[in-house]
Amino acid sequence: MRRIISVLLENEPGALSRVVGLFSQRNYNIETLTVAPTEDETLSRLTVTTRGSDRVIEQITKQLNKLIEVVKLVDLTEGAHIERELMLVKLKATGSQRAEIKRTVDIFRGQIVDVTSSVYTVQLTGDSEKLDGFIQAVGTSGVLEVVRTGVSGIARGEKVLSL
Amino acid sequence: MELLSGADMLIRALQDEGVEYIYGYPGGAALHIYDALFRQDKVKHILVRHEQAAVHMADGYARATGKPGTVLVTSGPGATNTITGIATAFMDSIPMVVLCGQVASTLIGEDAFQETDMIGVSRPVVKHNMSVRRPQDIPETIRKAYYIASTGRPGPVVVDIPKDMTSPNERYEYSYPKKVKLRSYNPAVRGHAGQIKKAVDMLLAAKRPVIYAGGGVILGKASDQLTELTRRLGYPITNTLMGIGCYPATDKQHLGWLGMHGTYEANMAMHHSDLILAVGARFDDRVTNATEKFCPGARIIHIDIDPASISKTVEADVPIVGPVDAVLKEMLSLVRESKARPDAEALAAWWKQIEEWRAFHGMRYETSPDVIKPQEVIELLWKLTNGDAYVASDVGQHQMFAAQYYKFDKPNRWINSGGLGTMGFGLPAAMGVKLTHPDAEVLCITGEGSIQMNIQELSTCKQYNLPVKIINLNNQALGMVKQWQDMNYESRHSQSYMESLPDFIKLAEAYGHVGIRIDRKEDLEPKLREALAMKDRLVFVDVYVDRFEHVYPMQVARGAMKDMWLSKTERV
Numbered sequence: 253m254r255r256i257i258s259v260l261l262e263n264e265p266g267a268l269s270r271v272v273g274l275f276s277q278r279n280y281n282i283e284t285l286t287v288a289p290t291e292d293e294t295l296s297r298l299t300v301t302t303r304g305s306d307r308v309i310e311q312i313t314k315q316l317n318k319l320i321e322v323v324k325l326v327d328l329t330e331g332a333h334i335e336r337e338l339m340l341v342k343l344k345a346t347g348s349q350r351a352e353i354k355r356t357v358d359i360f361r362g363q364i365v366d367v368t369s370s371v372y373t374v375q376l377t378g379d380s381e382k383l384d385g386f387i388q389a390v391g392t393s394g395v396l397e398v399v400r401t402g403v404s405g406i407a408r409g410e411k412v413l414s415l
Numbered sequence: 416m417e418l419l420s421g422a423d424m425l426i427r428a429l430q431d432e433g434v435e436y437i438y439g440y441p442g443g444a445a446l447h448i449y450d451a452l453f454r455q456d457k458v459k460h461i462l463v464r465h466e467q468a469a470v471h472m473a474d475g476y477a478r479a480t481g482k483p484g485t486v487l488v489t490s491g492p493g494a495t496n497t498i499t500g501i502a503t504a505f506m507d508s509i510p511m512v513v514l515c516g517q518v519a520s521t522l523i524g525e526d527a528f529q530e531t532d533m534i535g536v537s538r539p540v541v542k543h544n545m546s547v548r549r550p551q552d553i554p555e556t557i558r559k560a561y562y563i564a565s566t567g568r569p570g571p572v573v574v575d576i577p578k579d580m581t582s583p584n585e586r587y588e589y590s591y592p593k594k595v596k597l598r599s600y601n602p603a604v605r606g607h608a609g610q611i612k613k614a615v616d617m618l619l620a621a622k623r624p625v626i627y628a629g630g631g632v633i634l635g636k637a638s639d640q641l642t643e644l645t646r647r648l649g650y651p652i653t654n655t656l657m658g659i660g661c662y663p664a665t666d667k668q669h670l671g672w673l674g675m676h677g678t679y680e681a682n683m684a685m686h687h688s689d690l691i692l693a694v695g696a697r698f699d700d701r702v703t704n705a706t707e708k709f710c711p712g713a714r715i716i717h718i719d720i721d722p723a724s725i726s727k728t729v730e731a732d733v734p735i736v737g738p739v740d741a742v743l744k745e746m747l748s749l750v751r752e753s754k755a756r757p758d759a760e761a762l763a764a765w766w767k768q769i770e771e772w773r774a775f776h777g778m779r780y781e782t783s784p785d786v787i788k789p790q791e792v793i794e795l796l797w798k799l800t801n802g803d804a805y806v807a808s809d810v811g812q813h814q815m816f817a818a819q820y821y822k823f824d825k826p827n828r829w830i831n832s833g834g835l836g837t838m839g840f841g842l843p844a845a846m847g848v849k850l851t852h853p854d855a856e857v858l859c860i861t862g863e864g865s866i867q868m869n870i871q872e873l874s875t876c877k878q879y880n881l882p883v884k885i886i887n888l889n890n891q892a893l894g895m896v897k898q899w900q901d902m903n904y905e906s907r908h909s910q911s912y913m914e915s916l917p918d919f920i921k922l923a924e925a926y927g928h929v930g931i932r933i934d935r936k937e938d939l940e941p942k943l944r945e946a947l948a949m950k951d952r953l954v955f956v957d958v959y960v961d962r963f964e965h966v967y968p969m970q971v972a973r974g975a976m977k978d979m980w981l982s983k984t985e986r987v
């Protein structure tokens with residue numbers, strides 16, 4: 253099953269490589285990984301999406317917790333949560349394609365953020381499935397370049413991940 | 416407050432930490448530190464002949480004393496030479512701090528002379544590692560390093576120290592922190608009361624219980640509690656290779672150790688049990704054999720300080736995360752208070768069955784009128800040392816024979832690389848033990864393959880007068896490899912012979928020691944006695960043993976615990 257694990261990490265040099273190293277060392281898979289500082293400058297927040305059996309996921313969270321620099325973590329997929337990813341896509345856009353792409357972007361609530369005579373650059377946010385859906389809708393043949401941030405997530409409601 | 420240079424602060428911090436010995440080897444990036452060492456005499460430095468040996472020495476010290484070992488090396492090759500030793504300690508959860516010189520911080524990243532990213536290289540085999548970024552952080556970093564290494568599930572910690580951090584030209588106020596607090600590191604101090612209660616209820620209701628104890632009992636200094644609980648319950652107990660000595664091997668409740676080369680009765684009892692109490696053990700593949708066939712009728716209580724060890728390979732029914740000594744103590748008082756008693760009838764039937772298993776194999780081996788059997792060498796050593804020696808072993812058949820036929824009644828005496836299986840571990844580990852227990856008998860049981868992986872340390876033994884007794888079970892082969900080739904590759908002995916063995920007697924003498932060769936059966940006992948009588952000399956005893964012997968029992972690959980070879984021809 254796909255899981256989103258969110259980690260509060262000491263904002264120290266080398267901490268990120270420990271997390272990444274753990275995944276490769278123990279043969280766990282990483283689908284996406286995002287990391288950035290938080291409002292508390294001593295902490296980074298890291299979100300990793302991974303897949304595995306319940307047994308593997310349990311080991312992943314336990315092994316992550318063992319890293320000295322991991323302060324706290326939560327498996328967001330255990331409860332209601334919000335998941336977002338940002339994507340920037342360059343699409344071939346000439347002639348009649350231009351209007352059609354514009355319509356599709358609107359349907360997906362995206363924005364065209366840069367335009368040339370032959371290219372649209374589209375910005376889109378949503379969960380990973382929605383971003384995949386957009387690429388499918390416009391067709392891969394017109395796609396020149398895709399860049400995705402990877403998933404960020406947060407629990408719904410009052411639950412917070414903090415010290 | 417005193418003003419000290421980074422190097423002086425480092426040495427002072429080690430003194431304040433109570434460090435007795437540093438095992439190490441100097442070089443450019445560590446020279447400020449070596450100079451600070453020279454100007455004091457509280458911490459003793461032992462100069463090895465290869466950095467790997469320094470780590471194994473620190474490791475032997477830690478295993479025998481329960482205190483963290485300390486290593487000091489230079490950057491680059493000095494640091495990378497420690498890796499095998501660090502990985503060895505990591506696999507067996509041995510507390511240790513490895514201090515590595517590093518090129519000056521201004522040069523890092525420029526491929527400077529003897530620059531290696533030791534933080535990166537060591538990362539997968541350490542509990543933690545740290546780099547010193549400001550000289551004034553040295554006392555706190557050292558405090559943290561020892562704290563992390565020796566608490567929770569212990570392990571090696573590497574501290575990388577760029578040369579400019581130890582410069583004699585800048586001085587800082589020194590004070591050693593009394594306490595460390597790490598918001599992200601809080602090992603459990605006690606087990607969950609509800610789980611412990613549940614475990615005790617299950618334990619008292621069991622019909623065919625077995626206690627399975629691991630190295631965690633020794634690391635957690637819980638042998639007394641375990642022994643008391645086991646005796647009170649009257650249950651059979653087995654332990655892992657790493658747990659040897661956690662419960663007296665000569666006691667009748669002890670079934671010997673379990674797993675790949677464990678006793679018939681221990682493996683059979685495990686397989687047929689209805690309840691397993693696992694204490695400080697990790698269900699390693701050398702214990703469980705095929706996990707899907709593991710102990711089909713057993714429910715499992717698992718006590719461990721490391722939550723990640725629980726339900727990693729085998730699912731636990733009652734997990735208890737906590738220090739083994741505290742948890743066992745609580746269990747013991749619940750057992751005492753409980754009105755329930757073990758089911759005497761069921762237990763008697765269970766013991767009857769176990770005694771039958773015990774009688775069936777009984778660790779028998781074939782003897783011969785003229786060939787020396789490795790097993791009998793170990794049995795004799797056990798007798799001649801009153802079962803009270805520290806035994807450091809290398810890796811191979813001789814290691815298994817030593818573990819099988821030397822009956823350890825006390826913890827911390829069996830010193831071996833169980834997790835990584837590092838050939839070359841034995842001699843330096845024995846040296847680390849001898850240094851700290853000069854009056855104790857310290858044996859290094861080795862093979863002609865393993866001993867040559869750190870033979871240069873005979874020189875260190877001379878320098879520091881470390882009269883360990885090296886017992887080389889010389890089968891003129893990489894015996895364990897050869898055994899596997901006999902069993903799985905139709906005896907194609909690919910690269911498992913050593914056809915140009917040195918004259919170990921001359922070699923020992925060249926290093927200033929005594930060498931004794933034993934190749935006739937009638938010489939075995941008198942010459943072993945002679946060797947052991949030389950209290951203040953290192954004696955290298957080269958014993959020519961049966962070249963064709965195999966280690967049995969041996970579990971059948973990918974089978975259940977009960978599937979074993981009991982000799983070259985008997986399979987159950």
Ligand SMILES: Cc1ncc(C[n+]2csc(CCOP(=O)(O)OP(=O)(O)O)c2C)c(N)n1
Binds near residue numbers: 836865892895
């Ligand atoms: C550093 C290292 N290299 C290779 C091995 C694989 N190995 C395990 S046992 C063994 C043979 C050991 O030979 P020896 O020391 O003579 O012991 P014996 O089995 O003959 O008693 C080898 C090569 C190992 N464990 N460690």
Ligand SMILES: [Mg+2]
Binds near residue numbers: 862888892894
């Ligand atoms: Mg050999």
